Amino acid sequence: MAIRKIRTMGDPILEKECKEVKDVTRRIKTLIDDMFDTMYEANGVGLAAPQVGILKRIAVVDVSQEGNQPIVMINPEVLETNGEQTSFEGCLSVPGKSGQVTRPNYAKVKAWNEDMEEVIIEGEELLARALLHEIDHLDGHLYVELVEGRLYDNSELEEEE
Ligand code: NI
Numbered sequence: 001m002a003i004r005k006i007r008t009m010g011d012p013i014l015e016k017e018c019k020e021v022k023d024v025t026r027r028i029k030t031l032i033d034d035m036f037d038t039m040y041e042a043n044g045v046g047l048a049a050p051q052v053g054i055l056k057r058i059a060v061v062d063v064s065q066e067g068n069q070p071i072v073m074i075n076p077e078v079l080e081t082n083g084e085q086t087s088f089e090g091c092l093s094v095p096g097k098s099g100q101v102t103r104p105n106y107a108k109v110k111a112w113n114e115d116m117e118e119v120i121i122e123g124e125e126l127l128a129r130a131l132l133h134e135i136d137h138l139d140g141h142l143y144v145e146l147v148e149g150r151l152y153d154n155s156e157l158e159e160e161e
Helices: 026-041 125-138 154-160
Strands: 046-048 058-061 071-082 085-089 097-103 106-112 118-124 148-153
Touching: 026 046, 026 058, 046 125, 058 125, 071 118, 071 125, 085 125, 097 125, 097 154, 106 125, 118 125, 148 154
Parallel strands: none
Antiparallel strands: 046 058, 058 071, 071 106, 085 097, 097 148, 106 118
């Protein structure tokens, strides 16, 4: 268990396409444990492997909603989306900022878990947003590309409230 360094916007690794995982090795399990540690330490709800400098199709999500477990997605694939939601979104790779993003309100994702078993993950609202945000990272995309209007400093938004 260890905290890894989070890469921030401008680092070219965040713009690269990640490679499929062929086998969940001990090394990958350690990476996943570290990703959870790193995400919780930074108070995030999701983290993708490229954010810690690893170009593999792995992401973790924990939106801490009632009834939700921490989620590991290996080689995730979006099967279905539905509806629309618009809300402020942030990213641990874009510290201190938020912007308004419209995404589907529902997402159904197929992935492997840590035991290489195929799992279907369904989410609505914040969970759908988190799943899709993390999967975008695996294709080299940051939410800032989707922001409507400008990017805000979080301190600015707190003042408005
Ligand atoms: Ni992110």
